[in-house]
Amino acid sequence: MKKKIPVEDLRPGMYVSELDRNWRDTPFLFQGFEITSEEEIEELKRHCKHVFIDTNEGSDVSPKPRRVAATSFTAVASGENSKERIIHLEKVVENFAPWHRHAPRYQDLTTLDEEIGQAKIVVTNTREAVYDIMEDVRLGRSIDTSGAKKVVADMVDSVIRNPDALMCLNQLKKKDEYTALHSLRVCVLALAFGRHLDLSDEELNLLGLGALLHDVGKMKVPNDIINKPGKLTEEEFTLMKSHVPCGVDILEQTHGIPSVAIDVARFHHERYAGGGYAIGVKGEDIGLFGTVGAIVDCYDAITSDRSYHAGMSAHDALKKMYSWRGRDFQPVLVEQFIQCMGIYPIGSVVELSTGAVGVVISVNRTRRLKPKVAMVLNPDKTPFTPAKVIDLMHQEGAGPGRELEIRKVLPPGAHGVLPTKYIPLGG
Structure with missing residues (x-):
């Protein structure tokens, strides 16, 4: 009552x-x-x-x-709360068992074109907030928790309406801004994945807050180690790994951040079969938020250009992560992440059955092999004019008796195609 x-x-x-x-x-x-x-x-x-x-x-x-609820304001990483993290993870995994069919919680409320303008504003505000947070941590000042919650709430609202808009904007990557933009992109990925997993609005806000702040500990690690082009020495790697406990300590001392949100920072480098850091937990003990954090952090890291490696294509990254299931990541959740991203993730350069080349700009959440594609090159590899977006679900442009489909994914930069020139960016 x-x-x-x-x-x-x-x-x-x-x-x-x-x-x-x-x-x-x-x-x-x-x-x-x-x-x-x-x-x-x-x-x-x-x-x-x-x-x-x-x-x-x-x-x-x-x-x-x-018992304190997992979403309680004062949730702590105690034994009892750890048990709730495991129960929650098991419940989510069970929802995607072959014998368990359920209607998704969310349906798109806007089209990509309708959402992209608002999403661009959200990204601009979040980017500024992340830089402010990183600077505050670097200087030893308190984090603006209310500001972080506000931008996360706006991101949650956009992802619930249509996640493709923020996912398109996630394609904008700058190597010299990796640490800050990585936090923003990980937040977007975590929210899109959380939506796919049918997490509630409240849970998405918790997950997003943790994802946005998961790497604050890196502000205490020297830049020459973070950006070192060669292999780290054992001493340097030990210092690099310290960003996890350092970040957790900063967040635990920050008022208004629940421990379940801090789980993203606490466990995002742990691995399913063990061998991760900094605590060394494994399996279901990593919990739902820690597992989601580990998956999306890894995905963004291996698809981004860094001083020490060139990022791989989204398609290749998902294939690689699939091969790591059961070792690095909870098998069902990494499979669901691939489902969430789509067989052909946004930004993929693809060759169609006609030989034409395009860029995937929107996934199809019911028919994963039928995304929307911005046409770039004709079959003879001349520029496609006028510009046109084809929805493979309706096979527009296939011609009589011909089914238009994706034949293969091309490597980044194939035929000189730069995906960010063709995905919607809100004007």
């Missing part, structure tokens, strides 16, 4: 279901958490005059023992 009470009457054990204002105007990630300390009550007093408690979820008159 819900009950409206003044904040002065709050005490540990009560479950706050609603605030007297929008959650985005407070340090709390979202409404709905159990009070576990006097400090939380003091924080509520600073922002609210009254709240609504749910006596079915928490105590009314006297505190009673209750």
Whole structure:
């Protein structure tokens, strides 16, 4: 039963279901958490005059023992919470078992063309926020948690409407801005993957916040080590690995970041069969957010140009990651990530059955082999004019009796085709 009470009457054990204002105007990630300390009550007093408690979820008159929810404001990486991470991971994995069919939670609400303009604004704001966060960490200042939550919430809204817009903008990569833009791209990838996994709006906000902040510890590692073109020495690699515990420590000392969100930073270099760092956990102990973080962090790293390697194509990266399933990543989740990205990910340069060349600009979430393709070159490899986008689902341009389909994926730069020239970028 819900009950409206003044904040002065709050005490540990009560479950706050609603605030007297929008959650985005407070340090709390979202409404709905159990009070576990006097400090939380003091924080509520600073922002609210009254709240609504749910006596079915928490105590009314006297505190009673209750398991802290995985999305609780004060969720911690304790043994009990670790158990919840495992249960949550198992539940998500079970949803994608061959015998378990379910309707997806989300349907596209906008087209790519409708969403791309708003997505561009979101990326611009998020990019600025990431640079501010990185600079604050580098100088030892507090992270602007509310600002980070705001840009993540905007990204969640865009991904729920149509994830392809932000995924198109994810193709814009600059080697000299890798660390900052990597955090932005990992956030986009995590949210698109989380949407595919049917995570709730609240869970997407938690996942996105953790993904955006997962690499803050790198601000404490010298740039000459991060950008070293050659192989790191054992001492240098030890220093590089320190970015994980350093980042976790920074986030744990930052007010308003739940531990389940910090799991992305805590576990994104752990590996399914072991052998990762910095804790050395494996299997389901990595948890859902840690596993998602590990998958999307790896994908962006191996598809990006760095000082020490050239990024591989998205298609090749997904094939490589598939071969690593069971060793580096939870098998079902890496398979679902490939499903999420599409057999032909956005930005892929492809050759069609006619010999024409195009760039994939939008995936088909029901028919993975039938994306939308921006036509670039005719079969004789002359420029395709006028510009045209073909939806392979409807086989436009195939001709009588001919089925237009993708014959193969071409390597990056084939025929001089630069994908970012052809994907929608919002004008």
